[in-house]
Every structure is written in C-alpha cells, then in structure tokens.
Amino acid sequence: MNTPVTRAGEARWALSNAGALVGRSLRHITRSPEQLMLMLFLPTMLxxxxxxxxxxAIATGGMSYVNYVIAxxxxxxxxxxxxxxxxxxAGDMLEGIVERFRSMPVSSPAxxxxxVAASLARNLVSIAVMVGVGLLAGFRPVAGPGQWLAALGLLVLFTLGVSWIAVxxxxxxxxxxxxxGLSMPLVFVPYVSSAFVPPGTMPEALRVIAENQPVTPMVDAVRALFLDQPVGDSAWLAVAWWGGLTLVAVPLAGVLFRRRSAPGSR
Structure with a gap:
C-alpha cells in the first residue's frame, strides 16, 4: 500500500520541480533582448x-508564394x-547552476x-507572430478548425523534437x-527541404536529400493543412520522423546530463 503513495509523492515532487524551472526559463526569455529578438523580430523579417x-522569382505551381513559404x-x-x-x-552546465541544483532537492530531469518548455512557449509566440504578419502580407489560409489543430499539433511535435535535440x-x-556552433547545422536543415522551393526544381542530388529528410514532410503537411489541400502521407511521415527523433533525444539527453553533472565529471 505504501508504494503507490510514495510514487505519487515522487511524481508531485518532480512536477513541482519542473514547474519551478519552467518558470525560471520563461523569466529568462522576458529579460533577454536576444531571445525576444529571436522570438519576435526574426520571424517577421524572415x-x-x-x-x-x-x-x-520563384515558381510554386500557381500557388502564391506567401501561401507556399509560410510553413x-x-x-x-x-x-x-x-x-x-x-x-x-550549456550555460547552466558550465556556470555552476547545476551544481547548486544538485545540492538541493531538485529533480535532475526538471x-x-x-x-524545453521555455523553447515551446517561445516558438508558439513566434508562430503566432508569423501567421499574423503573413495575413498582412497576403497569406490566405482556408483551413477549418480541425486542420488548424492538426497543423498546430504537428508544429508542436516538430518544436519538441528540435528543442530536445538542441538540449x-x-x-x-x-x-x-x-x-x-553545434546547433547551427539545425538552422540550415530546413533550407535543403521543401520549405522555400519545390524539391523538383533542385539539382538531382539535392532533390533526393530534400525529399528524404525530416523537415520536408512536416512542412508539406502543415502547408497542405493551411490551404485545405490533400495531405497524403506527409503527416504520418512527419509524426514518424519527429516522434522517433524525440524518443531518441530525450533519454540520451537525460543520460548525458546525469553523467556530466555528476560530482567529479569535470
């Protein structure tokens, strides 16, 4: 009888720790001009x-370019x-804050x-800003409520996958x-995809890469949902890619975090 109570208490403790550290990360966003610029200015300028x-200058098969490019x-x-x-x-790992947390009753995964929660919040704001600016620039979505929810679900999964890889x-x-520097390759992966031009317009080698990398099905599915077009297998491929990458990145990040934050590891 004691085991369920103990486990429930541990779960509440872990959730409490996570909530406190989510709040800490969110406060850092509001106090950092660089993060605010990434969140608001960058998506608008892009x-x-x-x-x-x-x-x-870019042909998209009769579709207006703003409708094509927003995803x-x-x-x-x-x-x-x-x-x-x-x-x-990296700042937390190298500047002593993790050592302080280790001396306190704080759950390491928190x-x-x-x-990751702060990254998700930051990106949801960026997405909202980009859609709003897009509407002013001519973006004309025709998605219904279900399609908007499906597109948002895919974008949340994509954001979580990218965020855990970044962690x-x-x-x-x-x-x-x-x-x-390590995270910069992530920035360039979408450029070799269907994000900005149809892969069919690329040289053969780049076309093969663009058609078989994880960003393309996510972009294609979100674009199709926004514009009420057939999604095909893009949505399932996006879920498989980003669900799989997240399932790999989460435990691997946790294991490496515990090793690097253990006493005497550095």
Missing part, C-alpha cells in the same frame, strides 16, 4: 524577406530558436524540461560559444 525579395518560414524560425536553447543549457547539443558542448 517572412517579409522571402515574401517580397524572392517571391516574384517553411515557421520551420526556420523554430530551428533558429533552437540555438538559444542550446546556449541556455532542469532540461524547463528549457542534447547544449549538454554535449564544452563551452557556451561551442553550443551555439
């Missing part, structure tokens, strides 16, 4: 740049925001969960600057 500088812009915004997550995790890179980094 969308306007692609909409008005490149939109007239890709969201993907790039999420991966750009991942650099802030990697840097924040430190990483706090960073993993932050744990691996030896310096805060190195964390930023």
């Amino acid at each position: 969308l306007l740049m692609f909409r008005y500088l490149f939109g007239g 890709g812009n969201i993907a790039v915004s999420v991966t750009f925001n991942a650099t802030a997550t990697s840097v924040a995790v 430190v990483l969960v706090g960073h 993993l890179l932050g744990v691996l980094a030896k310096t805060v600057e190195g964390a930023s």
